[in-house]
Amino acid sequence: MFIKRFISSVAFISLISALVYFRLSTPTFVLVSVIALLAQWEFYALQEAKGLKLFKKAGVFSGALFFSVAYFNLVKPGVFGHLESVESFAILVVILGVLGRMVFEKERETPVATISLTLFGFFYIPYLLHFISRVIFTIPDQAVSAEPMRGILFAAYMIAVTKVTDIGAYLVGARIGKHKMSPVISPKKTWEGFVAGVLCGLLVSILAVKLLPESLGVLGFGHAIFLGVMLPLISVIGDLVESVIKRDADIKDSGGVIPGIGGCLDLIDSLLYTAPLFYFYLIFFVF
Secondary structure, eight states: OHHHHHHHHHHHHHHHHHHHHTTOHHHHHHHHHHHHHHHHHHHHHHHHHTTOOOOHHHHHHHHHHHHHHHHHHHHSTTSSSOHHHHHHHHHHHHHHHHHHHHHTOSOOSSHHHHHHHHHHHHIIIIIHHTHHHHHHHHSOOOOOOSSOOOTHHHHHHHHHHHHHHHHHHHHHHHHHOOSEEETTTEEEEEHHHHHHHHHHHHHHHHHHHHHOHHHHGGGHHHHHHHHHHHHHHHHHHHHHHHHHHHHHHTOSOSOSSBTTTBSHHHHHTTHHHHHHHHHHHIIIIIO
């Protein structure tokens, strides 16, 4: 299991590194979208496994529609109008669409639960993860170049700190973890792993800012310290939230498409928390 998890983690980090190295913002957006939609499908499958009814196809279609609108709005700013207004309108369409879908449903045994689960899957995964795309396309990169690049390096920084936190917590917790952090929600998580994960995330944050001064130097040492602690703490909460969902469905992993890790939802659970908070931190305190 460790070898599989290590290989999958290295493969994921290598893919992100290649996208960042070649400054491929649009392929990164596509990758984020595909992973989000697969994770959303897995979430719906977990609920169906419990015997609950929801609009799985309509929910995933809503996620794809939202990402499509977000892409054209982010890449071609001004075509549809202000960013917030366009995304708000897309969310309104999703909500009204799901509500309208119930009107034409023949079986209405649990209409409120069906609508709630469908919309929760949309907001929990596509909406939260799309903030990675916001970082890529709306946060300016500080690299010295003839043509300013987008914020793909900031997104890579956030992903690196978050995922290294996960990896550090897993490695240390699996080997020397003794004190259970949350026995009911996630029995394998330990306080030793938690501390190790935070320290690993902090180290990566400081190194990234120091080694890439032209790109991430705007963060400075103070931001690097704060984000190096804040992002790992938040990522742990995101991980535990998904553990609650899986525990409720009595399933260990959300899927099996990623060896050693599980499903796409298992891969991005912590990013669902760190991505939006990192974006607003940059907006409010950095730029």
